[in-house]
Amino acid sequence: MFVYNTTVEFSGMAEAHQAVAFQFTITPEGIDLQLSHEALRQVYLSGLRSWRKRFIRIRNSVISGVYPASPYSWLFVVVAILATMYTRSDPSMGLISKIQEHLPVSESLSVQSQMVVVAVLFGTLIWFSFILAMRLFLKLLLSYQRWIFELHGKISITTKIWAVLIKLLSGREPLLYSYQSSLPNLPVPAVRDTIKRYLESVRPLMSTTDFQRMTALATQFENNLGTRLQWYLKLKALWASNYVSDWWEEYVYLRGRSPIMVNSNYYGMDFLYVTPTSIQAARAGNTIKALLLYRRKINLEELKPSHIPGTVIPLCAAQFERMFNTTRIPGEEADTLQHWKDSDYVAVYHRGRYFKLGVYRAGRLLSPRELEFQITRILDDPSPPCPGEEKLGALTAGDREPWARARKEFFGSGVNKRSLDCIEKAAFFVTLDDDEQGMMGDDPARNLDIYAKSLLHGKCYDRWFDKSFSVVVFKNGKSGLNAEHSWADAPTVSHLWEYVLASDAFQLGYDGEGHCKGELDPTLPRPQKLSWDIPPECQEQVTQSLMVAQTLADDVDFHVIPFRDFGKGRVKKHKISPDAFIQLALQLAYYRDRGMFCLTYEASMTRLFREGRTETVRSCSNESCAFVKALEEGEDMDVCRRLFRLAAEKHQNLYRLAMTGSGIDRHLFCLYVVSKYLGVESPFLKEVLSEPWRLSTSQTPVQQIELFDLVNHPEYISCGGGFGPVADDGYGVSYIIVAEDMFNFHISCKHSCAQTDAHRFGAHIRQALQDLLKMLNTDKKDPAGASQTPAQTDKQKTR
Structure with missing residues (x-):
């Protein structure tokens, strides 16, 4: 039978x-x-x-394809054309007659039917022409950049008219990707302008002899090879959506052969002072639900397009496309990004085992209570890991070439391929961590540092670093995430994480016992435990990758500072940009820490342009160095304040230039890539691109403050996120400007460098912030300083 x-x-x-x-x-x-x-x-x-x-x-x-018009406007145009035809007027100036002459008409069609067909054809033609004209006009409007350089309160008539036109064209409620086709392309700066700005940026960092040598190299490059390389770059800019982004993704991220853990991936933290529930399964249930709701909003394009805060200027939304169902696939020479249109499950790791957790039942998303129920089943599952399974994730944490070879040799077929496919095709990755983390215990400051390090690298094998992002839920209910960098930049992931935290705490919520809300179907099938057949040779490679990753992780020194002495509210009273204030504080802190200045990287976005990613703001300028030296050498406070404001204005101008496509580093990077394609060497470009960024900084923007009720729940504050050091002898500093009275800093460096220390540098940052505000408060001409009494200052310091 x-x-x-x-x-x-x-x-x-x-x-x-x-x-x-x-x-x-x-x-x-x-x-x-x-x-x-x-x-x-x-x-x-x-x-x-x-x-x-x-x-x-x-x-x-x-x-989105017809935006800023509406699909219903087609019917209006056709009806209008029909009405004019019935009144025997010809709005087409003879074109309708031409269409009638060449229209293959059936004898069965009446004259009235022929008129309808002609009206539809002509109306559709007019409608498409109108759409193209509107989109072109909107693109021209969005190409206008002068508005960003105008001072608040001194807006020109041209800019005011421009803003009104933008608002009129954006009147209909746009979808997430509605603006994409109307965004301008990133412009290619002139070689002369880029070199001029470069030389200005390195002048305070070089001796006179070194600067003269670099100036000679730059002049030679500009007059010879630079013109040739620029021609190829402009040719690319004519047909490419963005002349930088594809090369940036490939050569900076995907072709990197060193570990992406610590070196590339970054993390986001949970609320700083509260944990909505201490039940691990419940926190995981709400977090997974919130992430899936966010994915649904992306799929339905219900997310509102991001804008420059306080304006109607849209930002590129292309990075949202690969947020979910995406994995970085290792290759021997270069990795690739693989994205699937949909995935109905998430991959979960717990105690060395991998599980497939379906998130749909009968065509609907599981409720938070059902997700908690399923997570509890995983937590209670007593089955041991398969041989070699427990530390398998270390392959994604080590060098890329060994992982690529192991993937090809041991995961190309059979049960290993099926299980690996399950992880890589998952919507995202979830780690149920057995550790307890957070700002807790007898030494909350030290535990906060440990929490940050755990999110950055964990145990080096309990995260899947190749996934677009991995969510981590700790035993005590604390959470966080680790994100892969090649597919998107931190502001995009930050937008997701803000939504998740707000939805978890204020929309989904928990019952009185800390469990998730919602209905429960107890007949849900159990999560599927993945099976593996890991041969000894593969296990040996896992061990080697783990050794590489563990050495890297152990070398990271991390320190997190929740700075509550004051925040942006006090800074803005002095009419100073909070970002410029912090960047100058970092320059002062670094000078006190190392007794010198260094090349400083601050990330700026270029999402005003289609497929824009980032640009570098070289925060260490002639003006910032002059201010720091004056302050440290005991110059008169009036002189220091004047130099401080000049430095702050210079920083703001550099930031605006970077945002509007006139930065330095992406242009030079692309010129270097072209030189490599042509097989020519440029001593100037080679030297520029080899310069180390000993101070790498980035601000985590708060983009959806309306999601949080900071008036009634001020304790629900995210601590932001952080990243590893870029240079072996440098610092990585991420900061978030939270509400009105708090800055958070995440500082990283390496233990192996005797000249750096994260806690020492953190102390310098804290002192620099206080010294700068004290300097501003002593300005008798400044209304903000005059109105601040010593008693008020002391009171705010104790908050």
Whole structure:
């Protein structure tokens, strides 16, 4: 007797709970056919969900494709054309007659029907022309950059008219990707301008002899090779959406052969002072639900397009496209990014085991309570890891070439391929960590540092560093995430994390016992434990990768500073940009720490342009160095304040130039790439690109402050996130400007460098911030300083 089974898996199916769609048995009496109605129902609902998503994608593509017009405007145009035709007027100046002459008309069509056909054709032509004209006009408006250089309160008439026109064209509610086709392309700066700005940026860092030598190299490059390379770059800019982004992604990220853990990946932290629930499974349930709701908003394009704060100027949304269902695939020469359109499960790691957790049931998203129930099942699962499974994730933490070779050799077929596919195709990765983390215990400051390090690298094998992002939920309910860098920059991930934290605490919430809310279906199939067959040779490679990753992780020195003495509110009273204030404080702190200045990297976004990523603001300038020297040498306070304001204005101008496509480093980087393609050497470019960034800084923006109720719940404050040091002998500093009265800093460096110390540098930052505000407060001409009494200052310091 022969039995044949065909099995259809639905969301959340485990090996012990498989639904058989149909089973037939061949017997001497014939074929006995049995159908499983439940399994067929799941197949139907799964297909229905898939077709619904396709329809929504097509609908949104049409809506975004005709923006800033509306699809319904087509009907209005056609009806208007028909009305003019019935009144025997010709709005087409003879074009309608031409269409009628060449229209293959059936004899069965009446004259009225022919008029309708002609009206539809001509109306559609007019409608498309109108759309193209509107999009071109919007693109021209968005190419205007002078507004960003105008001072607050001194806006020109041109800029005011421009802002009104932008608002009029953006009147209809846009979808997430509505502006994409109207965003301008990133301009290519002139070689002369870039070199001039470069030489100005390095002048305070070089001796007179070194600067003269570099000036000679730059002049030679500008007059000879630079012109040739620039021609190729302009040619690329004509046909590419962005002349930088594809090369930046490939050569800076995907071709890197060193570990991405610490060197590239970054992290985001939970609320600083509160944990919504101490139940690990419950926190994981709400977090997963919030992430999936955010994914739904992206798929439906319900997220509002990001704008420059306080303006109607849109930012590029391209980075949102690969947020979910994305994995970095290792290669021997270069990695690749693989993105899938959809995934109905997440991959979960706990105590050395990997699980597939389905997040849909009967075509609907599981409730937070159901997700908590499923996570609890994983936490309670007593099964041990397969041999070699526990530390398998170390392959993603070590060097890229060994991982690429191991993937090709040991994960190309069979059970290993199926399990690896399951992880790589998951919506995202979840780690259920057995440690407790957070600002807690007898030494909260030290524990906060440990928490940051855990999010950055964990145990080096309990994160899947190749996933677009991995969520970490600790035993005590604290959470965080680790993000891969090649697909997007921190502001995009920060936008996601803000939504997740706000939804978790204020929308989804917990019951009185700390459990998730929602209905529970106890018949949910168990999460599926993945199976592996890891040979000894592969286990040896895992061990080697772990050794590399562990050495790197152990070398990281980390310090997190929640600075509550004051915040942006006090700084803005002095009419100073909070970002410029912090950057000058960092320059002062570094000078006190090392007794010198250094090349400083501050990340700026270029998302005003299509597919824009980042640009570098070289924060160490002639003006900032002059101010720091004057302050440290005891110059008169009036002189120091004047130099401080000049330095702050210079920093703001550098930031504006970077945002508007007139930065230095991306242009020089692309010229270098062109030189490599042409096989020519440039001593100037080679030296520029080899200069180390000993102070690498980045601000984590707060983009959705409306999601948080900081008036009634001021303790629900995110600590931001951080990253590892860029140079072996340098510092990495990430900071977030929270509300009105708090700055948070994440400082990293390496223990192996005797000249750096994260805690020492943190102390210098804290003192520099206080010294700068004290300097501003002693200005008798400054209303903000005059109105601040010593008693008020002391009171605010104790908050």
